[in-house]
Amino acid sequence: MAAHLLTTSGPVPRLLVAFPAGNAGIVLGFAPLVQPAAFELAPLTTLDGVEEPDGMRGVTAHLVARAPALRIHHAMLAGIRFLRDEMAGGLGPGAPSLAHEVDPGPPFALRRTMLDGRRIELRIEPREGSTVTRENDDIVLHAGPEGEVHFLATALQDEAPLAPFPVEDLLNVHAASDAQARRALSFLSFQEKLLAGSWRFLTYFGRDTLLALHMLLPALEPPAIEAGLGSVLDRLAPDGDVAHEEAIGEYAVWLNAMATPRPADLRAPVLDYKMVDDDFLLAPMAAAYLLDMPAGSTRARGFLACKTPSGMLYRDVLRQNLALVLARAAPFAKHPGPETLVSLKPGLPVGNWRDSNQGLGGGHIPFDVNVALVPAALRAAARLFASDLLGPDPAAASEARALSDAWKGVERFFRVEIPAEAARARVSEYAAAVGLDGALAVASIDVPIRFFALALDAAGKPIPVMHSDTAFVLLFDEPSPELLTLVAHDLLRPFPAGLRTDVGMLVANPAYAGDPALAAMFTRADYHGTVVWSWQQAAMAAGLSRQLSRKDLPDATREALLLAERALWEGIEATHARRAEELWSWEPRGGKAVLIPFGQARGHVDESNALQLWSTVYLALRPPSRSGPR
Structure with missing residues (x-):
């Protein structure tokens, strides 16, 4: 049995169960609450596997929410892609019917036979004095005498399981x-x-x-x-x-x-x-x-x-x-x-x-x-x-x-250079616009800013957005000392002069764009905007380590890379608990960037995966303090 159960706390709680087998899942969206609810496993309980004689298998969990009631205003049992599309803006015209049945029980259950003939089901069994009722078209979970909603959630499907690697x-x-x-x-x-x-x-x-x-x-x-x-x-x-x-x-x-x-x-x-x-x-x-x-x-x-x-x-x-x-x-x-x-x-x-x-x-x-x-x-x-x-x-x-x-030297087409005075002006203006204290960033610009464009447009003109994709060059090539020095400067300069923040390395920095419309494509609410992707930090760390193993680097280049590596790992270690996630964002507080989960603030275009395959690559990395001499 393999399943992932996620609960979302806050003013709009949510319960979601995802199954790798068949790429199917279940989501319960609860109506907004006056007071935010904390939603979690009940104390001293675990997520347990379930297997039934009819081939249904899945997981069960005793959940508790600190709220007087939870009203289910949306439920969906379907393929993950349908769930994803629905939450990203709706299924659109031509979508199939994904209606499910409601069985008042006991136990109270939502059931559906999917388009591929597979069955999927969610059972809800109140605990600790909590109750479940139907009120018009809504399902409502009411708190017990302690003021908390307790229920056993059992999610099942009959898709043949995948073969795991222990x-x-x-x-x-x-x-x-x-x-x-x-x-x-x-x-x-x-x-x-x-x-x-x-x-x-x-x-x-x-x-x-x-x-x-x-x-x-x-x-x-x-x-x-x-x-x-x-x-x-x-x-x-x-x-x-x-x-x-x-x-x-x-x-x-x-x-x-x-x-x-x-x-x-x-x-x-x-x-x-x-x-x-x-x-x-x-x-x-x-x-x-x-x-x-x-x-x-x-x-x-x-x-x-x-x-x-x-x-x-x-x-x-x-x-x-x-x-x-x-x-x-x-x-x-x-x-x-x-x-x-x-x-x-x-x-x-x-x-x-x-x-x-x-x-x-x-x-x-x-x-x-x-x-x-x-x-x-x-x-x-x-x-x-x-x-x-x-x-x-x-x-x-x-x-x-x-x-x-x-193909050697292709990077020449992507070069961008901003005169120091213009760069300081753009960074100062951008920092004020996003609520950050830009003094350190502006002070870090004492020479013309040179970096590589994120892409070229259809006419071959550089898109002047600083980025972290230089990590690919460090991972796969042996670039020139000049290119390595530019990368090191991107990592060392504080945002919005460079990519460095208190919450990690950003994957994009549009401060030098010179075009408000272009800069507006890369905000902290955008999926590939001024946000931190865990795997990109790992890729940059692996790339720096690879380059520092070279014997042909000038001393000045090596020193710049060592400083950049140290700065990068400071950001990585500061967010250690979130490493396995996909990405995260930030908000300005007191002129500094403070981490917030991506997808949990107004305007965020999507949400972050709680687990991401390429974010597990830290298993093959070591911080520089433990990596031994180079």
Whole structure:
């Protein structure tokens, strides 16, 4: 049994249960309260598993809310994607009926047979003198004599379970002892696939899988690595394109029912291939495991001899992805310029990890894809083609090396420079606008500000937003001392001059945008705005550690990186309790940034996952004070 139960306290309480099997869940939304309610497990109780003779299985918990009553004004039992869409603004026209039945009991229960024929159910049994009644169309839980609402919530479904990795089979002796991160990774790791996050992304995501695997390599056991890597290879398109997201369960049934032609199996997963960054992540991950890790190279031939569900060898589908990488890199090698860089797919506003509609500020040519991932994929392809694992193929290896050479220096198209006087003025004005004391930030600007644009627009013009995607360059390349020094300055300067805040490293800083409309796309209420993503801090930490292991750095560059690493880890340690989460935001108090959960303030465009796969990568990291001499 695998399930995630979440309660939301405050003026608008909520209860949600998410099941990895079938990607299904249950949400109860309670009516707003005059006084905020604290909602939690009852003292001395735990979340327990339930398995019934008819195949229903799930979890049960004794919950308590400090409130006179809880009125359920919204309930939904459905596929997670339906829950996600409903909470993000509604299902929209053409959505199927997701109506459920109410059984007054006892026990009081909500039941539904989903579009895929699976059953899902929530039982509510009052405890400690509490009662449950129907009042018109609402279900109301009334407090007992102690003024608290007590009830037993039992969430069940009959989907066949996934096969878990026990934590002892998942992590090796090098993994950190962080119990929270271990539980989170174990919950999200199955032999069939790794899950991106819970509750909102409780299914396969290609990018999340590949990035998490790459950063977790030192801490994972080979079977877990191969489960994740195999899940990506199993879902490649015929041309080698990496699948971004997988729709399963009743959401897949709905999509398949509308497809032309309609597939014979309506429950067949529906795969989404709209992203471009994941296509360039597979080769570096495959090379790192199959060529560089002793355990991986020992097991490589056996792994590559495995077959996809369509019957193709892993070796052959990996070659298809490498061919795709070479084909997409070729136009720039022939005619170098912004117009031949890798851009988003036609008609789409998203294509990399900043996959909210305005995450790239209207840009079409992402920095991370072009400066870091394409060159890394080309180098990895050259190594894989030159090995005997895929052939070998000297001609393809030679082509990949030539393309890699042609892609050197791509960062030149993304350079932005703001004169010091103009930079100080913009930072001062921006700090006042967002409620921060900008004195330290302004004082940190004593030279022209230079950084790399988040993306280029369709005409090849830089989008002048400072960002954290330089972490990809540090993770996958050996950049120049000049680039490393610029990155260090971004991390050391306090926001809004740089990315450093009291709540961690921000993923975007639009203070230098020079355009109010562009800056308005990157607020602390936006999914990829002036917020902190846990995994991006980890990626930057891993990248800094990797660069500091180099022997060719000038002393001044090394010193700047050491200072940046120390500053970064101060922010990481200050928010240690939130590490496994997806992201968080802040609000100004007394001129400083104070952490608030993302999704729990007015105007926040979405909510953060309580658990995120790539946020568990700290299991493979060590703070600099414990990492030993370099």
